[in-house]
Amino acid sequence: MTRILLLGFGAIGRQLTGLLQPEVSSGRWALQAVVRDVEAHEARGSLGVELHSNDGSHSNDGWRELVDRADLVVECAGVSAARDLGPGVVAAGRDLVLTSVGALAYPDTRAKLLQGPGRLHITPGAIGGFDLLGAAAEADGLAAVRIRTRKLAGSLVQPWMSAEEAADLRALRPGDEPKVVFSGGPADAIKKFPGNVNVAVALAWATRGTGDSATALERSLQRVQVELVADPDAELSSHDIEASGPAGRFRMRFESAPSPENPRTSGLTAISLAHTLRRVAKSAPV
Template sequence: MKVAIIGCGAIGGVVARAVRDGAVPEAELVGVVHAEPVDPPDLPVVDFRTALEVADLVVECAGQRALAELGPSVVESAADLLVVSVGALTDDALLHKLRDSGPGGLHLCTGAIGGLDLLAATARGGGLDSVRIVTTKKAPALVQRWMDAEQQERIRTATGPVELMRAPAREVTAAFPSSTNVAASVALAVGDWNKVEATVVADPDAPLTSHVISAEGSAGRYRFEICNQPSPENPTTSGVVPHAVLSAVARLARRTGVFA
């Protein structure tokens, strides 16, 4: 399977080098598409049009804006699209366009969390009455441009945990686009944006990035706690995310004998 990657940062760079070096035996890197003025010296660089012409799979690792701008062209070509920036799919029009504009297929990466398969199964099987996700990160990683100076300073100087927002998953994902792809993933798995309550907490002493997911319904009660090391290159994402992407690429390349 020929793979092109959009983005070459903390996620895309790790994925591209791993595929190049044979970490996924069934996959071959054809190149990276990126917007930076300086090309990575150790990776093949291709333009977007070339990527669509030669790749079987295009992996989006460049953020929500890049997905919105480039994703539709991928699925309209013959290539499949693997999405990392799941939070962009709060835009229903974009989700429908990516899902229904084939012939290329749409695939979503689980990223920094697990348990989505079980949540999807219980939502389908009997319904869920309540779903909550609480995301806790080191305080500086949660400062947003839309915050006024007072809010930003409150986060940067916090001496303990500070709850920044609690709202339906769609609202929280829009407010914290670099930190809440997980909330969007939970909502998409459950199939109901309004049923999922998301909370974002800034904690200056948090050693790890944590996501606590709890759900309750007719099928039972569930609780998942995921604690990840932040990426050393970009503290707004978890270090495990590139490896989740590589696992997804391997599943799509192999298509047999793997969990689906």
């Protein structure tokens, strides 16, 4: 039996649990989850997942025992949790499947996640086409990479915004002109919009090319350009990718339906995570 530990059991974790029912029902996989408030999650239904409480600390004995007993650890709790708990998982020699790829935009976290001895696995989330773009990058075939993400304005309101900025976004109505709320690099984007632009860092990871992963990713984070747009007419979240260089010119567009658990989260994220998890589980020495 493969023992999988989920870090977080929100919209992504709950949808993922449903997608993994073939493996769980057959007894091949067993799921546990670490959450801050067990009672709150049990009130919604645990879906057969064994829940454990953790206040975010990575130093208590209970947390270390859960990690030691797991064959695979899957982070689906957000960038902050990925930064706090992910490095300890890798340092304990456990494979970590990272959903909140934005954690890699922080140099200190990136170094810890990539130094082992556990292996880090990246899920592409709400976008794809990484095989093609990755191959082009490895051949030094990309000179420019850009991603434009469009979302409903209400989902882009952030705590750091002034009252006026937040009100301007909430006031957008269908038919109004879309509003660019961010333009720049993935590292700055993930700090301002941690729940909205993990895909940008995932794109940088996919197009990092060859060489030392940390160094290559740093270069890629400088190359990738991000534009985040509040679109009052957006029915679905969309991601437009443009890449060009000696290998050619590439354009890709992805529109993902919302998660059945939370309309603010892309449903494709859990679908992509389930696919990544099955691939990793096949190759893991469990």
